[in-house]
Amino acid sequence: MDDVLVAYGFGCDCPDELLYVDQPMPLERLLPFIAESEAADYYRVGKDNLHVKDANSLCDILLCHDWAIYFKTNDTSLFERQKAIWVARGHLRLYEKIAGDWQPVDLNRE
Numbered sequence: 001m002d003d004v005l006v007a008y009g010f011g012c013d014c015p016d017e018l019l020y021v022d023q024p025m026p027l028e029r030l031l032p033f034i035a036e037s038e039a040a041d042y043y044r045v046g047k048d049n050l051h052v053k054d055a056n057s058l059c060d061i062l063l064c065h066d067w068a069i070y071f072k073t074n075d076t077s078l079f080e081r082q083k084a085i086w087v088a089r090g091h092l093r094l095y096e097k098i099a100g101d102w103q104p105v106d107l108n109r110e
Helices: 027-039 076-088
Strands: 003-008 023-026 050-054 060-063 069-072 095-098 101-104
Touching: 003 027, 023 027, 027 050
Parallel strands: none
Antiparallel strands: 003 023, 003 050, 050 060, 060 069, 095 101
16 A cells, blocks of 8 residues: 545544545655644544545545544455454454444454
C-alpha cells in the first residue's frame, strides 16, 4: 500500500467541505495527517470516525469512534498478514464478519 484515501467521518469537527471527502496522500503522510487533525480538533481518536482506504481498493479501514478498528478486505492473504501483525503486537481480541455475524477470529488459523 503506497497511497491512501482519508476522509473525516462521524463526529469529526472539520470544515463541512472536508466531511466524507476522500483526501489522497502517500501512506507515510497518514500519521502526520492524523496528528495534525487532532491538533486542529478536526478528529479525536476514540470519539470520531476516520476512514482510510487503500488507493488500489484492496482494503478499507475505519478508525471508529468506539475505539475499534475495522479492517475490511476481500483479499484473504492480506487479511491473514494483517491478523499476524496485530497478534504479534499483542492484539488478541479480533473479530471477523462471516455471513453477516461478527465472530471471534481463530488465532490458530493458518
